[in-house]
């Protein structure tokens with residue numbers, strides 16, 4: 001806006017100044033024309049007087065030239081004044097007086113040419129010529145005066161215009177500078193406020209993030225603790241069942257065997273009953289063994305991971321009727337690492353049995369230089385891992401176990417394309433955990 005106002009002021013100033021300068025030019029031209037007219041009238045008078053006094057025709061040359069110039073001068077002066085101007089009346093009077101003066105001089109010169117001495121001397125003697133000349137001077141002076149006044153007024157107008165544009169440009173520039181300063185101040189304030197807000201937000205975000213990290217860490221710790229407690233409880237229960245219930249059942253079996261030998265030759269019904277009792281006790285012992293095995297796989301402690309997994313796979317295959325192919329390498333993992341692998345395979349098999357409707361399962365355990373890779377793959381109906389309900393804990397528990405041991409866990413599955421569960425476990429989780 002300021003720039004537009006500046007342009008407007010500048011343009012107006014320029015227009016007014018050029019108008020005034022043109023006027024000055026006009027006035028100056030008019031003044032010069034009046035001066036020239038006066039000069040030519042004087043030239044004509046000098047020429048005519050010279051001729052009258054000497055009779056020398058050479059004086060007639062400047063006289064005649066001046067007469068021609070005078071009529072041209074009058075013509076151009078008439079053109080330079082508009083009709084309604086007050087100067088037009090003065091110019092008309094001046095023209096009349098000049099024409100009278102010319103007529104008077106022409107008469108004298110003509111009489112001198114004709115040799116009419118008395119007549120031209122008479123004309124010369126009268127005051128008519130002087131009166132005409134005075135009037136011409138007076139009217140030319142008026143015209144010059146009015147042109148000078150016009151010039152002064154136009155000059156004043158130029159000065160006024162210059163002052164006005166100077167003040168206008170100054171004021172507008174000052175206003176623009178002030179507005180720019182205010183804008184800068186405002187934008188700096190806004191920027192500062194924005195930065196402050198950003199900082200506050202960042203602080204809040206950092207705080208929330210650290211809170212979330214803390215909560216996640218404590219939840220992970222709790223989950224690890226619960227898993228340990230669960231394993232310990234299961235171990236404790238398995239030991240109790242083994243020691244107490246096992247002792248009771250074995251004692252009962254021994255008693256039955258002793259009774260059997262003592263009751264030889266008794267009615268066959270008693271023998272049958274005792275046989276039935278022995279079988280019941282045997283199935284009780286087998287059930288106890290199965291429960292203990294499920295609680296705490298003794299095969300894992302006694303035979304090692306590979307054999308324990310073979311047994312787990314074989315029993316699952318017999319129970320479910322799904323074919324299982326195993327490719328198991330001996331791996332050097334500590335007890336908790338072995339238990340992690342065992343539980344991983346166990347939960348994966350349970351899931352396959354519950355959901356997959358598979359016909360074939362592949363279990364592989366491979367040992368690499370510093371990590372172990374476990375994979376359980378089925379050809380069942382698959383699922384969308386992104387859409388698993390949060391209320392289920394099998395996969396989440398597996399992931400937690402593996403990650404707590406410093407490993408990586410992944411589930412790859414697609415509807416209709418089977419499922420693959422993989423885990424990579426470091427061979428020395430403690431050393432790796434210490435490094436990270």
Ligand SMILES: Nc1ncnc2c1ncn2[C@@H]1O[C@H](COP(=O)(O)OP(=O)(O)OP(=O)(O)O)[C@@H](O)[C@H]1O
Nearest residue numbers: 351352355356380382383388392393394395396419
């Ligand atoms: N092998 C698989 N084939 C098809 N679907 C599977 C398979 N494994 C898991 N799923 C799907 O993933 C879901 C989550 O499994 P997850 O083991 O986490 O929970 P769950 O078995 O339903 O319950 P929980 O294990 O807690 O008793 C299952 O409900 C099932 O829909």
Ligand SMILES: [Mg+2]
Nearest residue numbers: 350351394395
């Ligand atoms: Mg499950």
